[in-house]
Amino acid sequence: xxxxxxxxxxxxxxxxxxxxxxxxxxxxxxxxxxxxxxxxxxxxxxxxxxxxxxxxxxxxxxxxxxxxxxxxxxxxxxxxxxxxxxxxxxxxxxxxxxxxxxxxxxxxxxxxxxxxxxxxxxxxxxxxxxxxxxxxxxxxxxxxxxxxxxxxxxxxxxx
Numbered sequence: 001x002x003x004x005x006x007x008x009x010x011x012x013x014x015x016x017x018x019x020x021x022x023x024x025x026x027x028x029x030x031x032x033x034x035x036x037x038x039x040x041x042x043x044x045x046x047x048x049x050x051x052x053x054x055x056x057x058x059x060x061x062x063x064x065x066x067x068x069x070x071x072x073x074x075x076x077x078x079x080x081x082x083x084x085x086x087x088x089x090x091x092x093x094x095x096x097x098x099x100x101x102x103x104x105x106x107x108x109x110x111x112x113x114x115x116x117x118x119x120x121x122x123x124x125x126x127x128x129x130x131x132x133x134x135x136x137x138x139x140x141x142x143x144x145x146x147x148x149x150x151x152x153x154x155x156x157x158x159x
Contacts, residue, residue: 001075008131016131017076019122022088023138024067028080029089030115031060036094037108043101049155056148063141070137090118105156112149116142
């Protein structure tokens, strides 16, 4: 860890950095998955989904930034390389051979749901070892991911 005047104990900072790092690689993977969907979706609702997936990519990229910056604030070194993501992401690999809207909606909704689920555990972990600021960041990111999931799932509902 890098030196910082942050008053959290070293063991708390190390624990937070580890949980943040896991969430960071998940967020980077999520951003890549939304961009894959954006590039390849087709069908009758193309423009709506194309634009939604692009916005979701922007949101996921923002999640990554928040998480990486918190790692740096705590004296850590964010690991956001493709290799880190490939080896550490908890999200299922995104199929690169789909174009169907329903399949994209299914895969992205599953990815956002998993991302949020892992974040909810991270909120509890960070609170448990006394880093309420990190827990608050996880809460903020979860709020955004849950909203994204709602937007995605709205396209799957049939009246």
